[in-house]
Amino acid sequence: IAKQVQAAVFNFVSGFQSAMTPQITKSYAANDKDYLKKLMESVPRYSLYLIMVLSLPIIFNMESLLKLWLVDYPKYTGIFCQLILISCILESVSLPYRTLIYAEGRIVKYQLIIGSCFLLNIVCSFIFLFLGFQPEVVLFIRIVIYFFIDVIRVLFYRHYLEDNFFVYLRNTFGRVFVFLLIGLPFLILINSILSLHLFLKLISSFLILLTILYTVGVNANERKVLTDILKNKFVTK
Numbered sequence: 001i002a003k004q005v006q007a008a009v010f011n012f013v014s015g016f017q018s019a020m021t022p023q024i025t026k027s028y029a030a031n032d033k034d035y036l037k038k039l040m041e042s043v044p045r046y047s048l049y050l051i052m053v054l055s056l057p058i059i060f061n062m063e064s065l066l067k068l069w070l071v072d073y074p075k076y077t078g079i080f081c082q083l084i085l086i087s088c089i090l091e092s093v094s095l096p097y098r099t100l101i102y103a104e105g106r107i108v109k110y111q112l113i114i115g116s117c118f119l120l121n122i123v124c125s126f127i128f129l130f131l132g133f134q135p136e137v138v139l140f141i142r143i144v145i146y147f148f149i150d151v152i153r154v155l156f157y158r159h160y161l162e163d164n165f166f167v168y169l170r171n172t173f174g175r176v177f178v179f180l181l182i183g184l185p186f187l188i189l190i191n192s193i194l195s196l197h198l199f200l201k202l203i204s205s206f207l208i209l210l211t212i213l214y215t216v217g218v219n220a221n222e223r224k225v226l227t228d229i230l231k232n233k234f235v236t237k
Contacts, residue, residue, distance in 0.1 A: 057205035060191035083139035
């Protein structure tokens with residue numbers, strides 16, 4: 001059940017990333033560093049935005065959605081679904097870095113490091129389960145390891161940067177942090193404190209996240225592009 005929820009949410013992001021993958025490979029092959037830099041700053045950030053806008057309202061209302069969908073569902077289903085969506089958020093940034101690493105030809109070193117981390121997931125899960133922890137500890141371990149794998153992937157990109165590495169982190173993930181810092185209190189208020197119908201909770205959460213994304217999640221140039229797209233889409237002459 002958790003995997004079905006994961007697939008339903010992640011499909012939205014995979015379509016966007018699939019469209020961007022050839023652009024990353026092409027810009028690297030053409031040695032177009034300026035365009036590649038823009039892609040490597042924007043694609044991970046947009047991927048995070050897409051999956052967070054979709055998954056965060058679901059995470060906060062998982063039990064209610066499962067009751068609506070399945071009525072009666074197995075124990076641990078709710079926490080499994082919530083944790084697997086959090087791991088999806090971390091996994092969503094992987095494709096652009098993986099694409100660039102493959103284009104550069106550093107596949108063996110990359111696969112050895114990342115593969116070892118995935119094996120560590122199995123080893124740690126076995127140890128914690130053997131010690132008597134609850135089943136969801138497996139997904140908690142997965143989240144921690146996925147976070148460190150993301151750090152490793154970003155570090156693989158570090159040698160390609162001519163600018164300061166911390167400037168890249170700020171430009172790519174700084175606005176995501178602000179987005180979460182502002183958005184999470186609103187989500188807690190709507191979904192945990194206010195007594196609203198499930199449908200209103202989902203719609204309100206979705207609209208608030210989109211508003212925060214538009215106001216602080218993108219820079220001025222990106223906001224102008226979004227505004228032009230919306231005008232062309234919905235405003236008639």
